Amino acid sequence: xxxxxxxxxxxxxxxxxxxxxxxxxxxxxxxxxxxxxxxxxxxxxxxxxxxxxxxxxxxxxxxxxxxxxxxxxxxxxxxxxxxxxxxxxxxxxxxxxxxxxxxxxxxxxxxxxxxxxxxxxxxxxxxxxxxxxxxxxxxxxxxxxxxxxxxxxxxxxxxxxxxxxxxxxxxxxxxxxxxxxxxxxxxxxxxxxxxxxxxxxxxxxxxxxxxxxxxxxxxxxxxxxxxxxxxxxxxxxxxxxxxxxxxxxxxxxxxxxxxxxxxxxxxxxxxxx
Amino acid sequence: xxxxxxxxxxxxxxxxxxxxxxxxxxxxxxxxxxxxxxxxxxxxxxxxxxxxxxxxxxxxxxxxxxxxxxxxxxxxxxxxxxxxxxxxxxxxxxxxxxxxxxxxxxxxxxxxxxxxxxxxxxxxxxxxxxxxxxxxxxxxxxxxxxxxxxxxxxxxxxxxxxx
Amino acid sequence: xxxxxxxxxxxxxxxxxxxxxxxxxxxxxxxxxxxxxxxxxxxxxxxxxxxxxxxxxxxxxxxxxxxxxxxxxxxxxxxxxxxxxxxxxxxxxxxxxxxxxxxxxxxxxxxxxxxxxxxxxxxxxxxxxxxxxxxxxxxxxxxxxxxx
Numbered sequence: 001x002x003x004x005x006x007x008x009x010x011x012x013x014x015x016x017x018x019x020x021x022x023x024x025x026x027x028x029x030x031x032x033x034x035x036x037x038x039x040x041x042x043x044x045x046x047x048x049x050x051x052x053x054x055x056x057x058x059x060x061x062x063x064x065x066x067x068x069x070x071x072x073x074x075x076x077x078x079x080x081x082x083x084x085x086x087x088x089x090x091x092x093x094x095x096x097x098x099x100x101x102x103x104x105x106x107x108x109x110x111x112x113x114x115x116x117x118x119x120x121x122x123x124x125x126x127x128x129x130x131x132x133x134x135x136x137x138x139x140x141x142x143x144x145x146x147x148x149x150x151x152x153x154x155x156x157x158x159x160x161x162x163x164x165x166x167x168x169x170x171x172x173x174x175x176x177x178x179x180x181x182x183x184x185x186x187x188x189x190x191x192x193x194x195x196x197x198x199x200x201x202x203x204x205x206x207x208x209x210x211x212x213x214x215x216x217x218x219x220x221x222x223x224x225x226x227x228x229x230x231x232x233x234x235x236x237x238x239x240x241x242x243x244x245x246x247x248x249x250x251x252x253x254x255x256x257x258x259x260x261x262x263x264x265x266x267x268x269x270x271x272x273x
Numbered sequence: 274x275x276x277x278x279x280x281x282x283x284x285x286x287x288x289x290x291x292x293x294x295x296x297x298x299x300x301x302x303x304x305x306x307x308x309x310x311x312x313x314x315x316x317x318x319x320x321x322x323x324x325x326x327x328x329x330x331x332x333x334x335x336x337x338x339x340x341x342x343x344x345x346x347x348x349x350x351x352x353x354x355x356x357x358x359x360x361x362x363x364x365x366x367x368x369x370x371x372x373x374x375x376x377x378x379x380x381x382x383x384x385x386x387x388x389x390x391x392x393x394x395x396x397x398x399x400x401x402x403x404x405x406x407x408x409x410x411x412x413x414x415x416x417x418x419x420x421x422x423x424x425x426x427x428x429x430x431x432x433x434x435x436x
Numbered sequence: 437x438x439x440x441x442x443x444x445x446x447x448x449x450x451x452x453x454x455x456x457x458x459x460x461x462x463x464x465x466x467x468x469x470x471x472x473x474x475x476x477x478x479x480x481x482x483x484x485x486x487x488x489x490x491x492x493x494x495x496x497x498x499x500x501x502x503x504x505x506x507x508x509x510x511x512x513x514x515x516x517x518x519x520x521x522x523x524x525x526x527x528x529x530x531x532x533x534x535x536x537x538x539x540x541x542x543x544x545x546x547x548x549x550x551x552x553x554x555x556x557x558x559x560x561x562x563x564x565x566x567x568x569x570x571x572x573x574x575x576x577x578x579x580x581x582x583x584x
Contacts, residue, residue: 030341030388062344064389068415069352085340105341153341153389199277206413207277233390233412252277323471332467332523333499333551362474364484367491367499374484376477383485387492395560404560 012251013258016270019226020121021162025131026101026108027242028062028154034146035104037086044091046137047100051091059085059103063154065232067198067206100134107138108156124250128243135239152242155208157249158229159257163265165216165223170268174216177224177265190217199230199252208232208245210252212260226260228253310356319363320346323371331367339369345389346371353418358425380424381405384417396420439505439542452497452555454539460531463503464540464552465517465573468524473579482580483526488563490555497553502542503527505550514574516550524576528569536565 044054091100101108109131111122139150165172174191175181194213198206213227230249234241258266323338330337350361350373362374366385373384385393390411397405408416439457442450458464472487490496506513517525530540538556545551556562567582 030339062341062389064345064348065412066348066352067413069418151388201277248277326471329521329547330471331469331499332517332521332525333548334545335469362484364474364486365471366486366489368496370492372484372486374474376475378477381477385486385489397560404564407560 012254012273013271014273015266016272018257018269019161019163020113020159021225022110022112022158022160023121023124023127024108024110024156024158024160025128025246026106026156027135027150027152027239027246028106028156029237030151030153031104032142032146032148032150034148035142039145040086040089040102043102043138043141044089046141047091047134051093051098051100053090053092053094053096055090055092056087057090057101059088060106061085062105063156063231065154065206065209102138107135109134128246128250131246132239132243135242139239150239151237152234152239153237154231155234155242155245155249156229156231157246157253158227159253161226161228161257163224163226165218167222170223171264172218174214174224175262177262178214178226179260179262188216190215190219192216199232206232207235208249210256212256226257228256228260312354312358312360315360316347316350316363320371323363323365326365330365333367335365335367336369338365338371339388341389342369342371342386346373346384346386349373349384349386349392349414349417353414353421355421355425358421375421375424377424379427380420382417382420382424394420398423437508439502442542442544450541450543450553452539452553453541454534455542455552458502458530458540458542458552459504460529460534462530463513463573464528464530464533464554465501465503465513465525466498466528466554466570467501467517468526468576470523470576473576476580480580481578482582483567485563488566489558497539497541497543497555498558499543500528500540500552500554501525501548502550502552509550518574523574524579525573526570526581527573528566532569536562536569538562 044051085103085105088101088103088106091102092098097112099108099110099112101110109127111127113121135150142148142150163177164170165174165177171177173183173187175183175187180195192213192215194211197210197212199208199210201207208230209232211227211229211231213229214224216224230252232245232249234245258271320338320343324340324343326335326337328334328336346363354361359375359377362376364372364374366372366387370385370387372386375382379398381395381397383395385395387393392410392414393407394410394414394417395405395407397403410417437457439455442455443453445451466487468483468487472484473481474484476482488498490498501513501517503513506516517523533540533554536556538554541553541555543551543553570581572581
């Protein structure tokens, strides 16, 4: 499969002021056998010059996208098993608008707008190039421990949009922003939902899931939060294939964002393509 | 260049959802809920036991089942195994892998999880003979769901008749 | 007679081989853990197919103990294969494994200088052959080797 270029495709929808609030790219991999909790500080030092702040958060459980049957009730597996996963570490940039999230089986990179409203989204092309370097740096560190390469088994890309619906002339009906919502009167006070769809390759094989999650609460959120994500297993276990998955996923998310939002919304956000 | 497509287009999506948007559980990789079917607890108890196996448990260099393999196995079971059925047996492998097994009158089914998205599934029935049929699977487990459904079908029929 | 050292790959891992120093009549012992016991359709206990598969690692084969090396070291084989942890075990002869197209090799470790490895195809047919060739060496009470 030909790798996708990092140059933004002229085919993708583009907006001057999209309501983008956060972008997350992430890869899950088999935890290297030689890695132990005591080495978490060494991992931070790989990135500390650009990410000097550290926070601890609960770990994320391993995630997999499987197909072939209706999902049954989810089963809980205790994560209080010794050594299973240590806490998820956040390495934050000086302005705290960029985060590297690390746990023994995952690396993610977040850009978020909310803490510094003036900061501009760095654009996917430079974000993915940076993330690829971070993955490679991590892999080189793991290889120095035991010669193990990263074995990637899940990729995830999410675009989180905050759509204000209060103030000025902004429409305060959900259906004015999301094409697939069509409530009669009265409009609900709040709503939430998630729509999951299988993403298939040209051959018809399932490659992942596209999730469209929306939460509307004009009182506490001031509007609508629309999160589009794609998750799935990359075609191979190496970093290059994982990056390829994220690039393809992002293309689909750009198209989906334009498809699920209304023409009126596009006008407000300054659609240029 | 290969193009990905979602399986349902936006117009169909609109027709499906209309004004009846249902609230689903929040999407998250950390969905946790209490077990609701009898075999859930037995499976999680067994997996938690296998996650704690000490090195050399097999008399050689065997290691505990790897956490990601246990989690993957659970995801497979959530997908292919309906709410009620015989509790599967789970056997550890030497390198952190594991095998889920059912041995019933209708069929023997074994699902060997070598790693996430690396599964060898095998089934033997009267029709296949004792050496059975084996498939290698990554993310699509429709065939295993069918095998299990076929294995359970005579039990369901007997239950319905008895009722 | 001590066995010659086995062939190694560039990473120092033992390569699959058939060791000429292991005689046809030599015993090849496979330890069986209680963790590898399942119930068959009649509720009877038997050894899972997992016990008759390759381990899945690099150059993967099925771990065994070489009985002749244990005896030459002056140790009791039944005591040896139940130490440091008690497990059951089954026994093959090297010649019969070879006749079933398996390789029987030598793979010593600091913890187990009598460790060997059996390499080959471990499909269903071969697993059934292994069960048919095996006899209990240290029996786990009430457990059958072969499925009914």
